Amino acid sequence: MKHYEANFDGLVGPTHNYAGLSYGNVASLNNAAAVSSPKAAAKQGLKKAKALADLGLAQGMLAPQERPDLHTLRRIGFSGTDAEVLNKAAKQAPALLRACCSASSMWTANAATVSPSADTHDGKIHFTPANLVDKLHRSIEPVTTGNILAATFNNSRYFHHHQHLPEHVSFGDEGAANHTRLCSEYGHAGIELFVYGQEATNPSAPKPKKYPARQTLEASQAIARLHQLDDESSVFIQQNPDVIDQGVFHNDVIAVGNQNVLFYHEQAFVDTQKKLAEIQDKFNGKALHFIEVPTAKVGIQDAVKSYLFNTQIVTLPNGEMAIIAPTNCQENEAVYAYLNELVTFGTPIKQVHYFDVKQSMQNGGGPACLRLRVAMNETELAAVNPNTLMNDELFNRLNLWVDKHYRDELAIKDLADPQLIIESRTALDELTQIMKLGSVYQFQK
Numbered sequence: 001m002k003h004y005e006a007n008f009d010g011l012v013g014p015t016h017n018y019a020g021l022s023y024g025n026v027a028s029l030n031n032a033a034a035v036s037s038p039k040a041a042a043k044q045g046l047k048k049a050k051a052l053a054d055l056g057l058a059q060g061m062l063a064p065q066e067r068p069d070l071h072t073l074r075r076i077g078f079s080g081t082d083a084e085v086l087n088k089a090a091k092q093a094p095a096l097l098r099a100c101c102s103a104s105s106m107w108t109a110n111a112a113t114v115s116p117s118a119d120t121h122d123g124k125i126h127f128t129p130a131n132l133v134d135k136l137h138r139s140i141e142p143v144t145t146g147n148i149l150a151a152t153f154n155n156s157r158y159f160h161h162h163q164h165l166p167e168h169v170s171f172g173d174e175g176a177a178n179h180t181r182l183c184s185e186y187g188h189a190g191i192e193l194f195v196y197g198q199e200a201t202n203p204s205a206p207k208p209k210k211y212p213a214r215q216t217l218e219a220s221q222a223i224a225r226l227h228q229l230d231d232e233s234s235v236f237i238q239q240n241p242d243v244i245d246q247g248v249f250h251n252d253v254i255a256v257g258n259q260n261v262l263f264y265h266e267q268a269f270v271d272t273q274k275k276l277a278e279i280q281d282k283f284n285g286k287a288l289h290f291i292e293v294p295t296a297k298v299g300i301q302d303a304v305k306s307y308l309f310n311t312q313i314v315t316l317p318n319g320e321m322a323i324i325a326p327t328n329c330q331e332n333e334a335v336y337a338y339l340n341e342l343v344t345f346g347t348p349i350k351q352v353h354y355f356d357v358k359q360s361m362q363n364g365g366g367p368a369c370l371r372l373r374v375a376m377n378e379t380e381l382a383a384v385n386p387n388t389l390m391n392d393e394l395f396n397r398l399n400l401w402v403d404k405h406y407r408d409e410l411a412i413k414d415l416a417d418p419q420l421i422i423e424s425r426t427a428l429d430e431l432t433q434i435m436k437l438g439s440v441y442q443f444q445k
């Protein structure tokens with residue numbers, strides 16, 4: 001039986017904009033009110049996804065969400081026709097309107113946590129949508145995310161979909177951005193690493209002073225229980241609170257794993273040596289590559305600016321690993337020098353491929369934020385909705401669809417334009433037909 005790790009990238013939605021909504025995410029704050037290009041953003045994402053499919057990897061796409069989210073605006077008391085709701089919100093509560101217009105579901109690393117069947121007791125792939133409670137604009141994603149995941153992985157024989165965790169800060173859950181999996185082969189049982197920012201029920205435990213720690217230990221433990229993981233195959237690691245305060249709002253800004261490689265910054269974790277020993281122990285003596293990047297070579301600021309660790313590490317069909325990096329890594333002298341050196345270290349990582357995903361980067365989302373990993377065997381892959389899988393036909397269709405429906409530019413003031421509702425719904429309605437998703441959006445019910 002063949003095994004794959006498929007990447008499901010988030011298709012960037014028609015309202016992609018820079019609203020400065022993510023306190024603690026430096027890029028989001030720095031680019032607040034800049035003019036975005038939804039069309040360029042969607043095309044950059046499609047190009048990366050297609051390039052990975054062309055490298056011989058399993059690659060899918062996840063549909064974006066309905067924005068502006070009029071359902072939420074009505075729920076908080078704005079009434080009338082769609083245009084009236086938008087108009088009133090724009091005048092009376094512009095910050096809430098901005099939160100209801102974000103295309104943030106594009107960062108599918110935050111869509112859910114996924115545990116492959118090799119790790120779970122019932123032998124199914126488990127999905128739990130992230131509740132994303134730390135940020136208002138993201139907390140409105142999980143229900144539709146669940147609908148989209150269920151329409152994409154639509155076979156209950158292989159896929160088990162859970163409800164998102166309770167919507168309270170004690171269970172702050174950011175999905176796969178704070179989760180990585182180590183294994184010798186994708187189809188073998190692996191070690192699931194859950195990296196949390198704080199313990200909600202232990203006020204004396206360390207936590208950041210300035211920026212929020214979005215993921216809690218309690219949420220990570222709940223996911224491990226729901227996904228039927230063994231203690232022997234789960235490791236809970238605290239993210240270093242000092243680096244959260246320097247802009248590392250998710251673990252995938254400072255560490256990434258693939259198969260037997262863990263690539264991380266020296267300052268990423270609390271109790272690093274102890275945790276590495278636990279991982280090695282649970283890995284049953286099999287070979288592991290811990291690639292630690294020292295501060296002396298790449299400082300935290302360079303890591304945050306370039307997104308060195310928000311790279312994807314993928315295993316190519318020939319068994320070598322490649323790093324999928326944003327072009328921002330080439331533009332940073334220290335990081336570029338490090339990556340050029342990394343491929344000579346004798347680790348499984350042999351190549352680096354650079355992609356321009358700047359539209360997403362300007363909101364703090366790199367190549368790894370844009371994808372949700374799902375390790376699958378060939379039977380499970382065959383059970384995925386085939387219309388979501390990347391190939392020449394889907395790539396061409398989606399590019400044409402973007403050309404037809406997306407704006408070249410979007411400024412914050414444009415979010416109050418009622419025409420944007422019509423454009424966005426028309427686009428999404430057509431998309432659900434292209435990807436054969438059924439009625440996943442509120443406006444279709």
Ligand SMILES: NCCC[C@H](NC(=O)CCC(=O)O)C(=O)O
Binds near residue numbers: 365
């Ligand atoms: N994994 C990357 C997530 C990036 C995302 N940025 C945002 O939501 C920025 C939106 C804005 O500011 O318009 C976040 O911080 O959760």
